Amino acid sequence: MSDRKYFGTDGVRGEVGGPTINPEFALRLGYAAGKVLAGQHQGKGRPTVIIGKDTRISGYMLESALEAGLSAAGIDVLLAGPVPTPAVAYLTRTLRLAAGIVISASHNPYFDNGIKFFSAHGTKLPDEVELKIEQAIDQPMQWVKSESLGRARRLEDSAGRYIEFCKSTFPNELDLDGLKIVVDAAHGAAYNIAPHVFRELGAEVVAIGVQPDGFNINHEVGATYPERLAEEVRAHGADLGIALDGDADRLQMVDADGRIYNGDELLYLIVRDRQQSQPVEGVVGTLMTNFGFEKSMRDLGIAFERAKVGDRYVLEQMQQRGWLYGGESSGHLLCLDCHTTGDGIIAALQVLTALRHSRKSLSELLVDLKMYPQIMVNVPLQAGQNWQGHAGLAAAKAQVESQLGERGRVLIRASGTEPKLRLMVEAEDADLAQSGIDTLLAVDLMK
Numbered sequence: 001m002s003d004r005k006y007f008g009t010d011g012v013r014g015e016v017g018g019p020t021i022n023p024e025f026a027l028r029l030g031y032a033a034g035k036v037l038a039g040q041h042q043g044k045g046r047p048t049v050i051i052g053k054d055t056r057i058s059g060y061m062l063e064s065a066l067e068a069g070l071s072a073a074g075i076d077v078l079l080a081g082p083v084p085t086p087a088v089a090y091l092t093r094t095l096r097l098a099a100g101i102v103i104s105a106s107h108n109p110y111f112d113n114g115i116k117f118f119s120a121h122g123t124k125l126p127d128e129v130e131l132k133i134e135q136a137i138d139q140p141m142q143w144v145k146s147e148s149l150g151r152a153r154r155l156e157d158s159a160g161r162y163i164e165f166c167k168s169t170f171p172n173e174l175d176l177d178g179l180k181i182v183v184d185a186a187h188g189a190a191y192n193i194a195p196h197v198f199r200e201l202g203a204e205v206v207a208i209g210v211q212p213d214g215f216n217i218n219h220e221v222g223a224t225y226p227e228r229l230a231e232e233v234r235a236h237g238a239d240l241g242i243a244l245d246g247d248a249d250r251l252q253m254v255d256a257d258g259r260i261y262n263g264d265e266l267l268y269l270i271v272r273d274r275q276q277s278q279p280v281e282g283v284v285g286t287l288m289t290n291f292g293f294e295k296s297m298r299d300l301g302i303a304f305e306r307a308k309v310g311d312r313y314v315l316e317q318m319q320q321r322g323w324l325y326g327g328e329s330s331g332h333l334l335c336l337d338c339h340t341t342g343d344g345i346i347a348a349l350q351v352l353t354a355l356r357h358s359r360k361s362l363s364e365l366l367v368d369l370k371m372y373p374q375i376m377v378n379v380p381l382q383a384g385q386n387w388q389g390h391a392g393l394a395a396a397k398a399q400v401e402s403q404l405g406e407r408g409r410v411l412i413r414a415s416g417t418e419p420k421l422r423l424m425v426e427a428e429d430a431d432l433a434q435s436g437i438d439t440l441l442a443v444d445l446m447k
Contacts, residue, residue, distance in 0.1 A: 006137065007130045009310045011116025013105055016058040021113050023065040029115060030069025030101075031143070032136035034150070036129065037098045038074055047098035050155065052080040052088040054104040054189040054247050057214030058113045062103045066115070071150035072143035080158035082212075084189045084248030085116075086343035087162040091155070093122035093340065094165075104189065104247040107224045110215045122340035124312055159193050166197045169338040170349045174356045176203035180238040182254075184229045186222025187212040188246035194345055198242070201349075206236050209243075218245060223252045223331050223344070230258035240352075240362075244344040249311075250331040251344040253351060255362045263331040264293045266351050268369050269362070270335065271325050273354035275300065284317045284326035286310070291409050291426040292371040299368075311342045372408060373430040375437045378420040379445065387414065387421055392443045400425060400436040410436065421445070 006012050006020055012029065014021045034049070041047040049070055053059035059082075067077050075098070080091060085102045092100030100118035108114075117125045117133075125133075143149075181203045185191040187210070195207040208228070209221040221228050223245040233241040233254050241254035253261045267283070274280055282303035285293060289306060297304040305321070307313040311332040318326045318336060327333035333347035351362075358365055387393060393412070400410050408427030415422055425436035 004130075004134065006134055009312050010106075010124075011102075011114050013108075013114030014112065016111055016113050021058070021062070021115075023061050026062045026065035026115065027069040028137050028141065029133070030066035031073050031141050032069075032133050032139070033099070033101070033117065034070040034073025034075040035136050036132045040129075041098055046074065046076055046150070048076040048078060048095075049099045049101060050078040050080055050088060050091050050095065050097050051101045051103065052083040052085070052091070052158070052189075053102070055082050055187060055191065055212035055214060055217050056103075056105070056110050056113055056246075058110075059103045062113060062115065066101060066103070067152050071152060072141065073150070074144040074148045075150040077150055077152040078155045079152060080155050082189050082192070083158050083162060084193065084244075084343070084345070086249055086339060086341050086346070087158065087189075087193070089118045089122040089341045090162060090165050090339065091158060092118050092120060094161075096120070099125070102247065106247045107218055107222070107245040107250060109219065110217050118341070124315065124341070163193055163196050163200070166193075166343075166345050166349065167201060169346050170201055171353060174353065176201045176352065176356075178202075179240065179352075180204045180206070180236065182206045182208060182229060182232045182236060182238045182241040184209040184221055184223075184232070184241065184243040185248070186218050186224075186244055186246050187216045188218065188222065188244065188248060190244050190248035190345065194242070194244060194248065197345055197349075206232065206238060208232055222246065223250045226252040226254060226260045230254045230260055234258045242348045245331075248344045249342045251333060251347045252331050253348065253362065257363075259363065261362055261366075263327050263329045263333055264290045264371070265362075265366055265369060266331070266347065267325065267327040267333055268293060268296060269354045269365050270333070270347070270350045271297075271302065272300070272365070273350070273357055274325070275302070276357070280325065282321055282323040284314050284321070284323060286314060286328050287411055287413065288329050288424075290329065290371050290374060292369060296369050315341070372426040372428060373433045374424060374426045375430070375433045376422060376424040377437055377441060378415070378422055379441070381414065381419045381421050381445075383419065385445065387412075387445060390443070390445060392447065393440070393445065396440050396443045400439050404432070404436065408432065408436070410440075412440070
């Protein structure tokens with residue numbers, strides 16, 4: 001990934017009006033992607049690409065520019081309008097399209113945006129395809145002749161198709177009758193989809209975060225601000241709360257008492273429920289997955305592996321091992337027996353399946369999962385500072401690991417977005433974790 005000029009771990013992302021998130025770049029990106037896809041599609045007829053977006057005001061501008069670039073390359077375009085990121089993955093696959101494009105910056109504020117791609121199989125584009133698109137972006141544009149230009153049309157029933165797909169992942173013999181659920185769509189892509197899914201399965205739904213205005217996406221609502229959901233669940237006397245982020249691929253949940261449950265806890269519930277009816281060979285987490293989750297998987301006889309932070313890396317490890325379940329503490333949960341990518345709505349339905357099967361509450365189902373206290377501290381780094389070769393830090397890390405043994409773990413990693421070193425210690429109790437952090441902080445990185 002280090003040789004990328006434009007693409008990050010999840011497409012192109014940045015502030016609107018910056019070097020990449022602007023109409024000129026989107027036009028060139030659309031054209032470059034179209035040329036690469038057209039080359040792969042030779043002999044199969046004219047390729048078609050679907051474009052979906054979240055509710056940011058800049059989505060209209062970027063959608064038009066991408067559409068123009070794709071058309072200039074001879075690619076037909078389907079415009080899905082505001083739909084979740086995983087909806088684009090589903091529609092790309094089920095409509096047998098060449099690729100899918102999502103205009104979204106996920107959980108970021110409205111003034112950011114991004115562009116990411118799905119393959120014909122509904123998965124992230126392979127690295128080699130992204131590299132080909134990158135190389136084509138800086139080449140001169142030579143659009144096709146008028147008779148070969150791509151056509152564009154609206155896919156009017158994109159939301160309805162996706163709602164039915166989500167519902168199909170919930171067992172036919174079950175329903176949500178008698179449950180009162182607060183659904184927070186973060187004023188994002190699922191604002192007109194998520195409430196319908198749970199309501200049509202029988203739940204009484206109180207919908208919040210469903211009034212997008214182009215500027216309020218993720219603002220004090222959604223999966224990155226679950227405190228609002230907890231307040232609403234208590235205020236409405238609801239049984240549960242479900243919070244998605246701006247593009248609806250991330251999930252947090254709240255119980256009737258207002259307690260917030262993160263991705264590790266929800267993934268544990270899904271895996272435990274699946275294990276009742278089928279073997280679960282292994283689960284993939286990340287470097288940030290709680291140590292208590294890892295120990296619980298071990299106790300259940302389930303293999304566990306850690307990937308780098310990012311759902312792309314989780315998915316890569318799952319595919320390499322042939323495993324079906326994985327996720328991040330932040331709420332990106334993948335159930336490959338349901339969908340090809342992480343999906344907040346579908347993940348919530350799998351948790352609800354576990355609740356219905358067991359007839360227990362979230363807290364009751366999690367009584368055997370002991371989450372370890374986790375303390376993280378950020379330490380400033382100087383440009384070019386070789387923290388990895390610092391003997392004092394290595395010795396302190398070894399000392400803490402020796403003290404913890406099987407009672408915790410240490411993680412030291414550089415931030416990918418700012419000049420900071422992240423120090424993290426997990427332990428059976430908070431005092432032990434704090435002692436470990438204090439030992440690491442006592443190291444002078446300048447010496």
